[in-house]
Amino acid sequence: MKIATWNINGIKARQDNLLAWLSAESPDILCLQEIKSQDESFPRAPIEALGYHVETHGQKGFNGVALISKKAPDETCRGLPGAEDDIQSRYIEGVFSVAGGVVRVASIYLPNGNPVDSDKYPYKLAWMSRLKDHVSQQLALEEPLILAGDYNVIPRPGDCHDPDLWAGDALFLPATRDAFNTLCALGLYDAVTSTDDAAGQYTFWDYQAGAWQKNNGIRIDHMLLSCEAADRLRTTIIDKNVRGWEKPSDHVPLVAEFSFDWA
DNA sequence: ATGACGTCAGTTTGACGA
Numbered sequence: 696m697k698i699a700t701w702n703i704n705g706i707k708a709r710q711d712n713l714l715a716w717l718s719a720e721s722p723d724i725l726c727l728q729e730i731k732s733q734d735e736s737f738p739r740a741p742i743e744a745l746g747y748h749v750e751t752h753g754q755k756g757f758n759g760v761a762l763i764s765k766k767a768p769d770e771t772c773r774g775l776p777g778a779e780d781d782i783q784s785r786y787i788e789g790v791f792s793v794a795g796g797v798v799r800v801a802s803i804y805l806p807n808g809n810p811v812d813s814d815k816y817p818y819k820l821a822w823m824s825r826l827k828d829h830v831s832q833q834l835a836l837e838e839p840l841i842l843a844g845d846y847n848v849i850p851r852p853g854d855c856h857d858p859d860l861w862a863g864d865a866l867f868l869p870a871t872r873d874a875f876n877t878l879c880a881l882g883l884y885d886a887v888t889s890t891d892d893a894a895g896q897y898t899f900w901d902y903q904a905g906a907w908q909k910n911n912g913i914r915i916d917h918m919l920l921s922c923e924a925a926d927r928l929r930t931t932i933i934d935k936n937v938r939g940w941e942k943p944s945d946h947v948p949l950v951a952e953f954s955f956d957w958a
Numbered sequence: 959a960t961g962a963c964g965t966c967a968g969t970t971t972g973a974c975g976a
Contacts, residue, residue: 705964708966755967756973757974807976809976901975901976902964904962945975
C-alpha cells in the first residue's frame, strides 16, 4: 500500500498536476494540505473519475486539508481536538480497513508560526501541544498510525541548505524543534530518516530567488509513524522531480510504501 | 534586504505563505 502526502498550494491552481501525478503514481491514500478551497468548491469530480474517494476539510482562501483514497474510510475526524474555538482547517483523520485490521491516517497542516513576535508563533506552539495530546491518545489504541503532512518544522540543521539563515525562523527555532522532538518522543518514527538518515532530503523549495535551481531547500514535510506502522514500512521516496514540472507547488510529494493490503 | 514569487478573493490590491 502506497501512502503519500503533498502540500499542493491550492487545489484549483494545481488540479492538472494533481491528476497527472495520481495517474502516474497511483497512491492508495494521498494526504493533501493547503487545498485553499471550501468543501463545496473542491474539484471532486475529476479525482473521483480516476477511481478515488475524496474527504475534504476546507476553508475559504487559506489552509485546508484532504484525504484522497482508493477506498472510502470507515470513519473520519475533521479538526484537531482540544480547541473548539479554532476555526482553521488543518487536520483530517481517516480510519481505513486493511487486511487484518485498520490503518489510521491523518493529513496535517501545522501552522507556519511566522512572524515569531506575533500571535502566530504561540498559536503554532499551542497547536503542536494539542497535536501531542491527541497523538498520545491515539497511540494508546496500538494501531498502525500515520501522521503525514506539512509540519512547518525543520528538524535538524542538515534539513536545510543554510542553517544560519533559518536561525530565528519559526520553522527552526529551538522551541519549535523541541516541540517536534517531544512529539516524536511519544514513540513515533520519522519515515524518511528511519529509511535514510542523510542530510539534504528536501521537500520544499521557495518560488523566489531561484531556490529550486540552487537546491536551496528545506525538509518540512514529514510522515511520523506509530511502531505498528513503522514495522510495515518498506520504502520512502521524496518525489522531487515534480518540483520541475510546469506550474509546480513549492512542496513535492513524500511517498511511503507499506506492507498493508486493502481489506 | 520583510524583498523576491505565487495563490486566493474578488475586483485591483492585500493577506498569507516559508
